[in-house]
Amino acid sequence: MGYFGELFVMAMTAIFIQNFVLSRFLGLCPYLGVSKKLDSALGMGMAVIFVMTLASAITFLINKYLLLQFGLMYLQTIAFILTIAALVQFVEMVIQKNAPALYKSLGVFLPLITTNCAVLGVAIINTTAFRSDGITPYNFLDSTLNGFFSGVGFTFVLLAMAGIRQRLEKVDLPKSMRGMPIALVLAGIMALAFYGFMGFKI
Amino acid sequence: MFYIILETTSTFSTIGIPVLIISSLGLLFGLILAIASKVFEVKIDPRVEAVIEALPGANCGACGAAGCAGYAERVVNEGEAANKCAPGGPAVAALIAKIMGQDASAMTQKVAVIHCSSGGKDNTKWKYYYQGVDSCKAAVNIAGGPNSCSWGCMGLNDCQKACMFDAISIDENGMRVIDFNKCTGCGACVKACPRKLIMLVPINRNVYIKCSSKEKGPDAKAVCGTSRPCIGCGICSRKCPVQAITVENNLARIDYDKCINCGLCATVCPTKAIQDLLAGMRKKADINPELCIGCTICAKVCPVTAISGELKQLHVVDKDICIGCERCVSKCPKKAIEMV
DSSP states (O other), rough: OOOOHHHHHHIIIIIIIOTTTTSOOOHHHHHHHSSSHHHHHHHHHHHHHHHHHHHHHHHHHIIIIIHHHHHHGHHHHHHHHHHHHHHHHHHHHHHHHHHHHHHHHHTTTTGTTTOOOOHHHHHHHHHHOTTTTTBOOOEEEEEEEHHHHHHHHHHHHHHHHHHHHHHHHHHSOOOOOOOHHHHHHHHHHHHHHTTTTTTOOO | OHHHHHHHHHHIIIIHHHHHHHHHHHHHHHHHHHHHHHHHHHOHHHHHHHHHHSSSSOOOTTTSHHHHHHHHHHHHHHOTTTTTOOOTHHHHHHHHHHTTTTTTGGGOOOEEEEEOSOOSSOOOBBBBBOOOOHHHHTTTTTTSSSSTTTOOSSOHHHHHHOOOOEEEETTTSEEEOOOTTTTTOOHHHHHHOOOOOOOEEEOOOEEEEEOOSSSSSHHHHHHOSSSSOOOOOOOHHOOOTTTTEETTTTEEEEEETTOOOOOOHHHHOOOOEEEEETTOOOOOOETTTOOOOOOOHHHHHHOOOOEEEOOSSSSEEEEETTTOHHHHHHTTTOOEEEEE
């Protein structure tokens, strides 16, 4: 299998089979919190893609050249959270200065995802992930792309949820089901649907 | 001896190195962020930060902006009104006004008023029986709405559903009643009403034209469920002592910047379309003879010439003519006039 085949497998795995929200149950907070409107869901999704890609890249380096070198794997969580939080803060400052338009659309979401578990999740999963041959661990590019695809998978599900919830607004629901209850039922049904992708062999 | 060295080295490598690495990592990031905050500093108007400090930080969105920070930015940069924060109420409005150097007294709170007296079960004329999605927005699209008057209230309570503060209740006749104590003037109901019947009125103004029909007089009267429409006759406009009422497209509207709350228009309206919450409750002016110096100012400002008296002579108020507008009270240089 060529590298593009590898990428295809990685993308399908990250978006459908091992979707962060619906299979790994990470990042549920924004999934339920920011999925009321389609445009804010899109903003959040873009911010997550952005942060996940960057975090995957930088934590790969931290992991390989710092933690593995000194045998400090047990410090992974604290080191990664530290790195990701600092990175997001830094990026926020940079885009606030250099790209005010981008800051307006992403800025409000950036502080929300500094400590999001999906972002930490992708960083940790990258350290133990293997390519489809089951022997080669992810290299720098693999990790970065996996972060990107995981973000895409998150955005995809978030947008689907927001689209359905916007339509649900107009439905005459029983009073006790309005809002969060129906959102949770919906999340359950979506997770069941994504369960169908499990065991999918590419 | 050798063992001791090994022992210390291994203690160092198990505790020292991780501590060193993590703390230096933290220090490094801290330094980078500190430098970045200087290099990439964006000059924020200090007033924006002050306004954010003053706001409750609930990010409720009642002001119409995306969160408290968004509202603060609008207040400072786009001249948004300082009294839009519903949870904060007048206290926060006063704080923001102070930051912005505005006169806090100009920040009167507004409340929503429905400009239609119809819309209940027994005071509405119906065109057809509406059965469908329980929403004004949906009903208005079917043959111009279920009620005969295409300007009036349909009684499906979109405004009540939009209200975030529980200020709108429904009485036994199916009429919407707005509780001014709960209304924050956020304007959510104004946006929700597809017939645009709701307007925000300063809370200290109590005279409302309860009609929004732009039909000509007879047509408006024919379809009105309460037969109290504005027929655009213009009597109120002519009688208004301060020219606060204008008639346009067969509909009278009060300019609340000019309105003095006297309620004269409500008494002259031939169709009783004007509601005066203070009707019969207004006090009459009374001049204290010991303080009056006969300057004639009160007589000049009286919109209904209820005050008479010669220059440098004691002035008297004709209580039958006085409408209780309180204009003379604030104008009297000697504070000789009281409302009794």
